[in-house]
Amino acid sequence: MTESDAQTDRGRILIVEDDRPQAEAMAEALQRVGHTCVVVTDPRRAIASLDADDFDLVVTDLVMQHLDGMEVLRHAKRIDPAAEVLMVTGHGTIETAVQAIRQGASDYITKPLNIGELRDRVAKALEHRRLLRRTEQLSAQLDERFGFEGIVGHSAGMQRVIQTCRQVAPTDATVLIEGESGTGKELVAKALHNNSRRKGKNFVALNCAALSEGILESELFGHEKGAFTGAVMRRKGRFEHADGGTLFLDEVGDMPPSTQIKLLRVLEDGEIVRVGSNEPRKVDVRLLSATNQDLDELVKRGKFREDLYFRLRVVRVALPALRQRREDIPLLTEHYLRRIAREHGKNIKGITPEAQRALAAYDWPGNIRELINTLETMILLAPHETLQVEDIPPEIHPSGQETEANGFTPGMSLADAERIVIARTLEMTGGNRQQAARMLGIGERTLYRKIKDYGLK
Numbered sequence: 001m002t003e004s005d006a007q008t009d010r011g012r013i014l015i016v017e018d019d020r021p022q023a024e025a026m027a028e029a030l031q032r033v034g035h036t037c038v039v040v041t042d043p044r045r046a047i048a049s050l051d052a053d054d055f056d057l058v059v060t061d062l063v064m065q066h067l068d069g070m071e072v073l074r075h076a077k078r079i080d081p082a083a084e085v086l087m088v089t090g091h092g093t094i095e096t097a098v099q100a101i102r103q104g105a106s107d108y109i110t111k112p113l114n115i116g117e118l119r120d121r122v123a124k125a126l127e128h129r130r131l132l133r134r135t136e137q138l139s140a141q142l143d144e145r146f147g148f149e150g151i152v153g154h155s156a157g158m159q160r161v162i163q164t165c166r167q168v169a170p171t172d173a174t175v176l177i178e179g180e181s182g183t184g185k186e187l188v189a190k191a192l193h194n195n196s197r198r199k200g201k202n203f204v205a206l207n208c209a210a211l212s213e214g215i216l217e218s219e220l221f222g223h224e225k226g227a228f229t230g231a232v233m234r235r236k237g238r239f240e241h242a243d244g245g246t247l248f249l250d251e252v253g254d255m256p257p258s259t260q261i262k263l264l265r266v267l268e269d270g271e272i273v274r275v276g277s278n279e280p281r282k283v284d285v286r287l288l289s290a291t292n293q294d295l296d297e298l299v300k301r302g303k304f305r306e307d308l309y310f311r312l313r314v315v316r317v318a319l320p321a322l323r324q325r326r327e328d329i330p331l332l333t334e335h336y337l338r339r340i341a342r343e344h345g346k347n348i349k350g351i352t353p354e355a356q357r358a359l360a361a362y363d364w365p366g367n368i369r370e371l372i373n374t375l376e377t378m379i380l381l382a383p384h385e386t387l388q389v390e391d392i393p394p395e396i397h398p399s400g401q402e403t404e405a406n407g408f409t410p411g412m413s414l415a416d417a418e419r420i421v422i423a424r425t426l427e428m429t430g431g432n433r434q435q436a437a438r439m440l441g442i443g444e445r446t447l448y449r450k451i452k453d454y455g456l457k
Contacts, residue, residue: 010034011056011126016046016072017088018064022113026059026088029115030122043067047075055083057125062089062097062108070100077104082132084125088113149191151184152335155325156435161188161317168315169195174267176252176312177290179319182367185290186250188317193246198286201245204238208259209251217259218275221266227276239272239283246286252312253293253304264308287312322364322371324430329360332371337387340376348379351387358389358397419454422447426456 013035017023020041027037038053040046043064050058050072058076062069069087076083087108089097097108106125109118148162168175169192177185186205193203206219214228222237238247249255255263266272267287271280289312298304322329333351341348364370378391389397422440429435437447450456 010036011122011129012036012054013038013057013059013122014046014049014053014055015039016043016058016060016064016069017041018043018061018066022061026113026118029118033119035122043072046072050075050079056129057106057122058083058085059122060085060087062087062093062100070096070103073100073103073105082129084129086121086125149194150187151191152332153325153328154331155320155328157320157325158328161319164315164317165191165195168192170197172196172286173314174287174289174312175315175317176295177288177317177319178295179290179292180321180367181292182369183319183321184368185292185319186248188319189246189248189288189290192288193248193286196246196286198245202242203246203248204242205248205250206238207250209254213256213259216256217262220259221262221272222274224274224276227274231276234274237272237274239266239285240281242285243283244285246288249287249289251291251293252289253291253295253298255304257305260305260308264305264311267308267311320430322367324428326360326428329364329371330356332368333359333375336372336375337379340372340379344376344380346379346382347385348382348387349385352389355387355389355392358392362396418450419456422450422454423456426451 010033013030015023015026015030015037017026017039018041023039023041027039030037038049038055040049043060044066046060046067058072060069060072069089073085073087076085081104083104084106085100085104087097087100087105088111089108090111094108094110097105101108106128107121109121148165151158151162151165153159153162165188175189175192177188179185189205190203193199208216211219218228218231218235218237220237220239222235222240223231225231225234262273266283269280270282270284272283273280295304295309295313299306299309322332333356337348337351340346359371359374366373374393374396377393378387382388382391422436425436425439426433429439433444433447433451437444440447442450
């Protein structure tokens with residue numbers, strides 16, 4: 001990077017160095033290219049400076065009297081986890097500098113200092129901070145317009161979900177999140193936790209379908225030493241680990257009846273009993289649960305306790321399948337495309353309209369999870385900066401796909417074409433006739449008559 005390039009990203013920099021001539025030399029070198037520098041030659045004052053002021057970058061010597069650079073790094077990170085810290089070190093402490101990078105330092109530079117290298121490292125750190133801030137701003141703007149804590153969507157169904165989440169997040173109400181696999185149920189649970197008074201405490205997740213009855217109870221409530229074969233020591237369960245925070249139970253519909261009874265008691269009494277113990281323990285936990293099953297139907301069949309069901313669904317959040325919110329697919333694609341490209345260090349600038357339309361036409365049986373996996377594959381394998389139709393995996397968009405693959409063929413009757421359009425629209429809306437009629441531009445009674453005429457469900 002040239003000196004003129006380094007001037008493009010000017011910042012406010014704290015220099016911590018107990019060698020005054022060295023500190024002043026660094027400050028002068030950086031001020032000459034437009035940066036503002038605050039110099040601290042007594043390292044003990046660095047902590048007060050960080051507490052009292054905002055800096056874009058901290059440049060600190062690693063080895064100093066009274067206070068070392070690692071403590072400056074730790075304090076900067078406590079104030080701002082995204083803080084940029086550049087370590088200055090002698091050749092004898094490079095190993096320690098590498099350790100500092102593992103603990104969050106941006107980079108290190110060795111003595112004797114090269115002014116050009118110092119300016120380049122500073123410019124690189126400031127550019128990284130600028131990009132992080134830009135990403136945060138875009139994410140905040142996206143949330144403000146279309147989402148809530150990473151839940152993205154401008155369809156009517158998702159806007160109802162987002163509005164419900166905004167209202168219920170600050171409370172301690174139990175929430176039942178319903179939806180097919182891959183619709184983002186855990187994302188909703190985390191968003192509710194992160195916007196509650198419990199956000200500084202643990203968010204603990206447990207999949208009830210993945211464990212046998214005995215293991216599930218031990219995972220939930222903990223166990224005492226010797227409670228069962230293999231219990232060689234006392235162990236806290238998920239409820240105790242989540243004390244003060246949030247416990248998220250995924251696939252709660254698969255919970256065995258005996259465990260359902262014990263969970264109901266916890267919700268009623270606020271106490272758990274470890275397996276192998278008779279001593280109750282108080283817990284303060286907000287419970288969120290999720291299922292891809294129809295709990296109403298499970299209750300009717302006697303597979304799920306009605307009293308527990310009512311306890312779990314004080315508030316109900318129903319996530320629509322992706323095929324029922326196709327208008328959100330372009331927004332989701334842009335949202336995840338940026339994130340995935342950044343995670344993999346790929347320079348992907350966007351996606352063509354043709355590729356977007358192809359993605360929106362697919363039914364996505366795996367929902368958002370499948371969309372994310374597809375985008376990741378496309379981004380990793382794409383030979384160009386803009387994703388195109390040919391980058392879409394063949395199982396999503398078969399090459400050479402003809403119109404007849406969508407159910408239409410040239411020369412078919414208008415009645416047959418209308419039947420297909422109505423069937424697809426009903427599928428897209430999850431059988432919601434009012435919404436389907438609105439999308440088709442016809443009255444509900446007309447739609448009802450056509451459904452009967454065509455023998456549609």
